[in-house]
Amino acid sequence: MAELGLIPVKTRxxxxxxNIVDTIEAYAKDDIGPDDIVCVAESVVAITQGRMVRPEELNPCFLAKVLCRFIPQKGSLGSVYGMQCVMEAEGKWRVLYSLIIGMFAKLVGxxxxxxxxxxxxxxxxxxxxGTMPPFDKHLVFGPDRPNEVxxxxKQRLGCYGATVADVNDLKRALIVGLSKGLEAKRISQILIDNPFGNASQRTPIVIIKNYRLVEQASAAN
Amino acid sequence: MDFLIVLLVAALFLVVAIWLYIAHQGDAEIAFLVNERTPFTLVEKTQDTAVFSAQVPFINKGTQDGIIMDAYTRHLLPREQYDGVAVVSRLELDNAPRDDGYFEAYIVPIGTGRAVIVTVKLTAQNGDITAALKEMPDMGIDIVYQVLGRTPWYITKAPRIVMKQAEILTAVGDLG
Structure with a gap:
């Protein structure tokens, strides 16, 4: 009986x-089979899409300077530039409104x-x-059109599916993008122990081997 | 009218409250403790080169976490003053040494700090470093660093380090 396997793929x-799809093809094509799922780190997808900015290129607005003060510093939005980025991406009034509602929600637990x-x-x-050199001096947005990526x-590599995921060592495995037919919750469980490793290991691609076979066997039981 | 006054007072109260909150929160304040640096010691010496290094501690004495986004050395030995050596200098974190001159952005939590290792390579223009060092004057070295905390980034300098000739000669003498 086939077993799930996790294969991290090292890249430069x-x-x-x-191009992220070309890169996966170049580094991992021979290891990817029709029953496998290809997972790729969301920050790397974003970087290949050019979705990063240096603080020096931003001009934070007054609202960003004030609102970032209400976010704990451990979060990316606790910096004036992180807050400015989210305001530019999602709209400053939406962020303000969400923060006010969020504060009231916190008051009620x-x-x-x-x-x-x-x-x-x-x-x-x-x-x-948040990202390894040379992007340690950048803010990196989430990827654009992750489901399409x-x-x-999936189409190019002929695998069973593909996913774009935000995974870290703190037991967070957020599925950001997914090819059709996959269940985000299940993929998240498989990735929860962060097979991508830390950034310096340079393994932004993980292949989940035999996913389809294992899921079929488990459904049959 | 009364309603408008109440609204105005409430808005004013809110502005003052937020201002006080931000003022109380403060910001990161990263300082290089140049006076607590170690003396320069000789790391390597050849016929025409000598490499020295010293550790310079830094601390975040502010009230918020801070990030040193970048840091580098600026040595100050104009040829008008002395042209006997060519100088190359760099710095690196003591816990993450690297020899490529790149400074990886580093979070400095409140009340903590580390040290940077400042490395200075002197190359004698005439091929004899021992002779060149005997004539070398005191040399200033600035640590220039970019800080990011709760407020927008800024670039500043630590108080100047002076690499004294006596210190260099002592270090070379230490090699025996």
Missing amino acids: ILTDSD KSGVFYQMAGRQAALIDDVT AEEI
Whole structure:
């Protein structure tokens, strides 16, 4: 009986000169089979799409300077530039409204409301230091059209499916993009122990081997 | 009219409250403790080169976490003053040494700090570093660094480090 396997794929540092689908094909084509799922780190997809900016290129507005003060510093939006980025991506008034509602929600014991309301980029933007050199001095947005990227990977590589995921060592595995027919919750469970490793390991691609076979066997039982 | 006054007072109260909150929150304040640096020691010496290094501690004495986005050395030895050596200098974090001159952005939590290692390579223009060092004057070295905290980034300089000739000669003498 087939077993699930996780194969991290090492690459060189990818930049906005690279195409993520071409890269996966170049580095992992021979390891990918029709029963497998290809997972790729969302920040790397974003970087290949050129979705990053240096703080020096931003001109934070007054509202960003004030609102960032109400976000704990551990979060990317706790910096004035992280807040400015999310305002530019999602709209400043939406962010303001979400923050006010989020603060009231917190008063009644419900946390995470701000991130639910402020738009996807609020949870995906990586602040300075969030990515390895040479992007450690950049803010990196979440990827654009992640579902389309996943679908393109699936079509080109002939695998069972593909996903764009935001995974870290703190047991967070957020599925950002998914090809058709996959269940985000199941993929998230498989990736929860962060097979991508840390950034310096340079393994932004993970192949989940035998996914279809294992899922079929489990459905049959 | 009364309603408008109440609204105005409430808005004013809110503005003052937010201002006080931000003022109380403060910001990161990263300082290089140049006076607590170690003396320059000799790392390597050849016929025409000598490499020295010293550790310079830094600390975040502010009230918020801060990031050193970039940091680099600026040595100051104009040829009008002395042209006997060519100088190359760089710095790196003590816990993440690297020899490529790149400074990886580093988070400095409140009340903590580390040290940077400042490395200076001197190459004698006439091929004899021992002779060149005997004539070398004191040399200033600035640490220039870019800070990001709760407020917009800024670039500043640590108080100037002076690499004294006596210090260099002592270090070379230490090699025996």
